[in-house]
Amino acid sequence: MKGRYTLLFALLLLLSASFFVARSHATDESDQIVLQAGGPAIKVEQSEKFEFQTEVSRLMHLIINSLYKSREIFLRELISNASDALDKIRFLSLTDSAAYDTNPYLNVSIVADKATRTLTITDSGVGMSRKQLKENLGTIAKSGTSEFLSAIEKDKDKVSQIGQFGVGFYSVFLVADRVTVASKCNDDPVQHVWISEAVSDFTIAEDPRGNTLGRGTQITLHIKEDALEFLEEATLKELISKYSEFINFPIYLWATRTETVPVATEEDVVEKEVSEDEDEAAVVDDELEGEEKEKEPKTKTIEVSEFVQMNTVKPIWTRDPKDVSDTEYVEFYKALTRDTSDPLSWAYFKGEGEVEFRAIIYVPPKAPANYYQTLSDMQRTVRLFVKRVFITDELGTDFMPRWLSFIRALVDAEDLPLNVSRETLQKHKLLNFISKRLIKKAIDLFHQIAKTEPDKFTDFIREYGPALKMGAIDSQQHRKRLTQLLRFASSYNSSLASIGLDDYITRMKANQTSIFFITGSSVDEIEQSPFLERLLARGYEVIYMIEPIDEMLVQHVPGYNGKMFTNIAKGNLKFGDEKDLTVEEEKEQIEQFLPLTQWLTTVLSEYVEKVVLSKRLTTSPMAIVASEHGWTGHMERLMAAQAQRPDSQEAMMYNMFAHAKRILEINPSHPVVERLLQRVEDGEADDETKELVTVLYETTAIRSGYTLKDLTGFTRRVETVVRKRLGVDLKKEAEVKVEIAEEKTEEERKKDEETKIKADQMVEGMSRDEL
Template identity: 50%
Template sequence: MKLDRFLLLVGISVGVLLATFATLAAAGPEVDVGGIPLGQEVLPKAPPGSYLTPEDQAKLDKGGEKYQFEAEVNRMMKLIINSLYKTKEIFLRELISNASDALDKIRFKSLQDKTALGENTDLKITIVADKEGKTLTLTDTGVGMTKADLKTNLGTIAKSGTADFISTMEHQKNGSNLIGQFGVGFYSAFLVADRVTVISKNNADKQYIWESTSESDFRIIEDPRGNTLGRGTQIVLHLKDEALEYISEKKLRELVKHYSEFINFPIYLWSERTETEQVPIEEEEAADDMDDTVEDVTEKKDDSKPKFKEVSKHIAEWELINNQKPIWTRRPSTIQEEEYNDFYKAFAKDTEAPLAHNHFRAEGEVEFQSIIFIPKRPSPAFLQSGDDWTHNLKLFVRRVFITDELPGFLPRWLSFLKGLVDSDEIPLNVSRETLQQHAILKVIKKKVIAKAIDMMKSLASKDTEKYLEFFTNYGNAIKLGIIEDASVKKKLVPLLRFRSSHDGNYTSLEDYYSRMRKGQPQIYFITGQNLEEFMGSPFVERLIARGYEVLYFLDPIDEYLSNALVDYKYKKLQHVGKAGLKYGDEDEKSADKIKEQEEEFQPLKDYLKERLSKWVDTVKISHQLTTSPCAVLSSEYGVSGTMERILQAQALGNKEDFRTAMYLNMKKVFEINPDHPLIIQMLAKVKAGKSADLDDSIYVLFESTAIASGFAVRNATEFAKKVENVVRQKLGVDLDKVANVEVAPAPAVEDAKEKDAGKEDDIETSEEGEKIEEVDDGHDEL
């Protein structure tokens, strides 16, 4: 579009929106554009499109003063259309935002001058779509524009009356930060319109009309109808053919709810629809419809039900679109819990009330308001791949929705949070579409994360039952935060909960710490898949028997958590399935006993290490076993059996990777119970020189123990064969005896010529089973 037209549109956007809405609000029931009561409000009747009659339009085209746009407008128009805005639909947000600014201005002025509002005290915004005229009309009852304002504001690139207003207010130091400055927002009107008409009435001037077709000039003329607005601005967009979708009431309703639902002022949409209703048939009408057939009198008496007919009814009325109020602008002490729940359901499109919320206002370095919620249930894609969670936090500027595309703003471990941030200080580019990289955003992010943690701590301290519900759903997120974010690790650790051998219920590390035995040097835990597996594990036998408490790490992520959470209050977290466990009450007497057992069982230890050298690095006397004969442990810096299964189950993992292969092939520690009769008998066999009879038994014992210890079988086929041999020995079946089975060989390979024999040459069968003859047309090539 041309430069002058573009500048014209820019000016129109600012002035027209303000004046249009002001005009409609000012119009009372006695004005021609008339009013109909709606509650306590007076709304104008909706016109069939533009408020200008064809005669008025003709006067505007011929008369008035013509002005040239400032230079470079054409280049600015191209920039706006091609680069500034992502989508055309943004125009409605921009125009409504400008209208809201105009309403804020007149309200602010009325605080200083009580006569500023006059008789037009109804501050609102109205939208009318005319399908026949292909126009979209927006009206506000704001401050409006004088003739000079129309020429200055709508004929200059990025000239904003709001900017001047703010500058004046700042010098007066009256704090007008609620007044917005939206740059070239008005120019967005030309994304969807090829002609824009602005009608505006300011208290200090007559009512004027400004119009441009985005060419090189624009016209301004005194409105021949006089003062029809009362005060405010009306913008009429003559839509392009490719933008007619914005005449749809449904589309307009969606856009207002998406971008401008929380504007301070009511937004009304003129809605027309046809409804059918059942009405009773009048007696006279029923009598005319009776046929000439004589009916039985008794039948007439029985037919006592009234007869109805369908009648179509045309309904046209103002519909309030933004009925959801921005409760975050109110003080938390004035808001009931039910109000928060209702707001969350509407805001997050959820059917259930949230588990918790935190409504706060940040002051100081950056001022903003925010409400964050914890949904009752996680989404199906919780902590999974994808970027849907990046849209959970919405950004507003002065209650106008800006964006929910904030990748990197919330960390992944807080991806379940939903909420909003509203600030007057968030730095935006001219289109408000792209956030600038600014320190303010980092400050806001830091405070939101801190408030989220405070919300969880408050829930944990005030409502244990509800917190356990939260942790059951979102505990993995807390653990992920400890693993990935060192800056919040210390704050998140108290929020952890684990099942415990103490009573089987969830417990915190602090509660475990308070129950630790005298001199206990470590916090004991075990990883696995379920409680039954833990209770039958050989690793916990002696610990539980002696009265020590063991934490049960049930989730796969706990394996990674144990690497990130090394200690708690200087007490090391010790995996009981790894070497290095200590009780803290070991003395010289027990040490001497162990030394004696080590020497006594040395022949068996040497033999076991020799036979199991492929998988075992060390064989030692166990300090943990009571009823089990042996256990397989990882080395102190190795991986547990659960972690091995995780590494092997990685669908996209590379088992040839150096680190993965190292962990999977790392040799184990084989502990034996010197008090178990099986181990005692094995020692006797080795000392008697009958160790060869033990080979299969040793292998089966090791593999079965490894399975009980949480490790996977090294070679399932070999393990099955060894088990079979042990069973054969138990039943007295010869190890060399095999099953007597006759195996019939498969037919010989069919000769190629025989394969082709019997086939019909050049015959194909269609999908319907029809035979189709191929016709040789003499062409061998395609």
């Protein structure tokens, strides 16, 4: 073979036609390995048979039939065990310099052999003696085992701490009907094999091949007929990457790739034997006859098999943060998330106390497509490891709240109580401790970005601002710190995500106790609103809330730092320095316009509850406001979008609020309002005046953000006003010559019927094929 991989030897196994292949791989001194690939079943003589401990038999029955949700877990368990064995020999080498002599290369190798239907996992770890093979793989030598198994049989979701029993090995019987374990340790001069078919017994014997491992363990699985996908190279690569990519030791997979190589032809051989004279003559002939096209060299594609390291991404969280560069953090993010863009920011921290863990939090540069519509599906954002072995990314909203599910995080704990399959974590106070620390550190990171990188924070808010608002709504514990992070557009700066509440409060006017805001679909729409007029004229700043969640936000977060949110499109607006009119002057004004307000209430009784003089208008004649607990026009539009099903709760709520009567405010200083008052007082408020007032109300409703229920009536009334203005007869209709379409001919009817019959026959034929 070309490259660094060379065939070392092939040993004929005793009493069988099977063989064992060992291959070597040389790299730098810190990464040298000897990789070994196992073959089919080993037939041995002078073996000794043992029965499994009763608890083991019960456990294997549970594992095979009900315990594990996914059979692929077996590979994670075997690689994890191999890593533990490698850790042990490395630890022993600290006090025994000769520990590595029997095999200096620390690694895990995996070989799939479709011909023999075997999968072999080999490690150069501490290995096991004959006695250890019997004790470790034949018994569960822990107190309370019976109680443990009884708990599993009663309720497999309530058991804990599989690690303390070491039963992960038995998951091999999920995919294998026979397992062979060869092992060699430094304390035993002989290599032994352990063989079982997952029934009631197992066999231990000296390995007839001799000491092939030097030191370590080799597990050969004879794969079941219904599990052959685990012999596929692509499947193995996916599982190793998913569960074991951050294991400390190199993991090598025997893989096959194609390579294009040149092929020597007979013509090439003949050309080499041609004399120089003949070559010169050929050149002359070429010049006379014209240059020949240059020949393309012939090639062929061959398959090359070799060991390929699978876990090339280094676990940077195990290093001192001072030694990890920004480039390494970025590259690790891309490897972790498969994102091609750089992260917006990140944070690394250690957790100490009830449980020790390390974590890295990343903020992706962009929110996923349809992120806010699919929050319930986006819970695989935190990957949990225990000692660098992947456990799960299905932690759910109990661990990471929905509003924080945009972050990408990795947590590696030193120890956690796991359920018996390691696939679902127990609800445990230690996991709760990690969750709280992770949430706090994420919020700390957001504040750090806001403080040190304002431009980047603007990008962050534009992507994830609604998520933070959801957090302020859902989490009373973190509400204050999340509200500090919120950013809005305002009349001071209409750029999106530019104004924080602390900034707003510093610019508040004397005696101002309210944080004035208005909701709408866009800044442009809001800036056309009549509700802004008096506030802007007096110099008050108004926050523009343009996201759907803002309406809910102010319901759950009624104020900030002692200042209350006030929607300028609702209720009786107060500024805090009411000095425009004295009480007497206000009373006189109300009495002055009483005839008009009463008349308008009567004319518009279908739409309005009452008519009042406005304190918020300066240039518009009137505006429609919601009651203190009613819906603004913007809220009504949002709810209409959700009330699609007539029988839904949203639809019933929409019908109740949308048909509620509103408050009409009129501007007593506007010339239109003054002229209307004069007509009413002079008795000139005729039907035409009523129609004009109705049109004025409907246009005001549109400006106030409400939708019209009677668009046909509105357009008819507008047309009437236009006709009167232009002097056009109100009853005159448009004269248009209309040609009546001809009926279908009999020939067309027959053709349509034939087409229908053919289509029905085709559908019937397709249905029979499916059956």
